[in-house]
Amino acid sequence: MPQSTLGFVLHDVARLMRKRFEQRARAAGLTRSQWQVLAKLSMHEGIHQKGLADLLEIESITLVRLLDKMQERGLIERRSHPTDRRLSLLYLTPGAHPLLEFMRTIGEQTRLETMTDFTAQEHDHLLHYLERMRTHLLTACAQPIGDALEHEVKHG
Structure with a gap:
C-alpha cells in the first residue's frame, strides 16, 4: 500500500x-x-x-x-x-x-x-503547524521560481 x-x-x-x-x-x-x-x-x-x-x-x-x-x-x-x-x-x-x-x-x-477525539492541546498544535505551513507557502508563492528550476523541471 x-x-x-x-x-x-x-x-x-x-x-x-x-x-x-x-x-x-x-x-x-x-x-x-x-x-x-x-x-x-x-x-x-x-x-x-x-x-x-x-x-x-x-x-x-x-x-x-x-x-x-x-x-x-x-x-x-x-x-x-x-x-x-x-x-x-x-x-x-x-x-x-x-x-x-x-x-x-x-x-x-x-x-x-x-x-x-482531539484534546484541546492537540487541536492547538495542529492549528499552529498548519498556520506555519500556510505562512511558508505564502512566502514561497510570492517568490518567482528560478529559471534554473523551471529548466530542470521541463527538461529533467
Whole structure:
C-alpha cells in the first residue's frame, strides 16, 4: 500500500470537510459557490465585483452569474459606486444574515465532528503547524521560481 503524503492527506481532509458541510447545507438550497460568496462578502461588504472575484480566486464572469442568482433570491444587492459609475459595490441584504448564521452553525458542527477525539492541546498544535505551513507557502508563492528550476523541471 502506498504511503500517504502530506499534500494528499491535507487535500483529502479538506475535501471531506467540504463534503460533510455540503451534506448539512443542502437544506438551505445554496451551492457551495454561493456559500463562499456569502462568507467572503460578509467580511468585505462594499467591495466591488472584481475585488470579490479576486478574493474568491474565480473569473469575474463566473461571479457575475452567481451574484445574479443571489440577487434574484434577495441575498445580495448591488449599489452604485459614489464616484465611479462603472463599479457596483456589493452588500448583503437582511435576508442573508440568517443563512450566514446557519452556515456558521453547520461549519462549527463539521469542525467538531472532524476533531471529535482531539484534546484541546492537540487541536492547538495542529492549528499552529498548519498556520506555519500556510505562512511558508505564502512566502514561497510570492517568490518567482528560478529559471534554473523551471529548466530542470521541463527538461529533467
